[in-house]
Amino acid sequence: MTLFEYLHFIILPVLVVSAVLILWRFIKGPSIADKIVALDLLITTGIGVIAVYSVIYNQSTLMDTALILALIAFLSTVALSYYLEKRKRK
Amino acid sequence: MIEIIVGVIATFGALFVLLAAIGIVRMPDTYLRISVTTKAATLGVGLVLMSTTVYFSSADVTSQAFVIILFLFLTAPVSAHLIGRASYFIGVKLWDKSVMDELRGKYQKNTHILKSMVDDTPEDNVDHTKMNDK
Numbered sequence: 142m143t144l145f146e147y148l149h150f151i152i153l154p155v156l157v158v159s160a161v162l163i164l165w166r167f168i169k170g171p172s173i174a175d176k177i178v179a180l181d182l183l184i185t186t187g188i189g190v191i192a193v194y195s196v197i198y199n200q201s202t203l204m205d206t207a208l209i210l211a212l213i214a215f216l217s218t219v220a221l222s223y224y225l226e227k228r229k230r231k
Numbered sequence: 232m233i234e235i236i237v238g239v240i241a242t243f244g245a246l247f248v249l250l251a252a253i254g255i256v257r258m259p260d261t262y263l264r265i266s267v268t269t270k271a272a273t274l275g276v277g278l279v280l281m282s283t284t285v286y287f288s289s290a291d292v293t294s295q296a297f298v299i300i301l302f303l304f305l306t307a308p309v310s311a312h313l314i315g316r317a318s319y320f321i322g323v324k325l326w327d328k329s330v331m332d333e334l335r336g337k338y339q340k341n342t343h344i345l346k347s348m349v350d351d352t353p354e355d356n357v358d359h360t361k362m363n364d365k
Binding site for chain 2: 143144147148151152155156158159160162163165166171172173174175177178179181182185186188189192193195196201204205207208211212214215218219221222223225226228
């Protein structure tokens with residue numbers, strides 16, 4: 142089993158299963174804070190998937206997308222929690 | 232040899248991401264889910280990025296991966312604190328079996344000021360035992 146087969150058939154399915162579990166929490170989540178946490182974790186899992194894909198296809202430029210996704214995850218979490226906190230303040 | 236190292240590090244990274252996913256499904260409370268997110272997932276994604284570094288073994292990919300890891304390690308505690316603070320203010324309930332709530336009566340609901348002494352003014356406080364789970 143070469144490295145690419147191992148990444149394709151073991152690592153990527155594990156990451157996809159974890160993404161499906163996080164998506165279940167994102168849909169179900171009792172409070173809106175749970176949904177924001179699940180969204181943050183989903184984007185973080187996406188960074189891992191992009192890193193594995195950059196090894197599989199031997200394209201190091203895919204790492205740029207991972208950096209942008211990390212920036213967007215932090216920015217979206219900060220903005221959503223800021224407005225969530227502002228919403229109840231009179 | 233390089234391929235074995237890449238496979239081992241990527242295996243540990245995927246395992247930690249899977250543990251974070253199981254934790255966010257199984258944990259009973261929003262605050263415990265935040266705790267899972269900010270530790271296990273950051274370590275897992277950091278390990279996957281390290282495997283990318285080992286595979287390419289060039290300076291630009293290494294520096295880029297380290298920038299992403301540094302950014303994740305810097306921003307994960309900040310975003311976890313922000314979302315935990317916001318969920319405490321909007322009245323997300325603690326777990327039933329939680330032993331104690333250190334912030335009870337200290338975070339003021341209307342003014343958003345953290346006091347060091349317990350101030351139980353009823354119109355200023357979030358009562359987590361009576362608030363509905365939204």
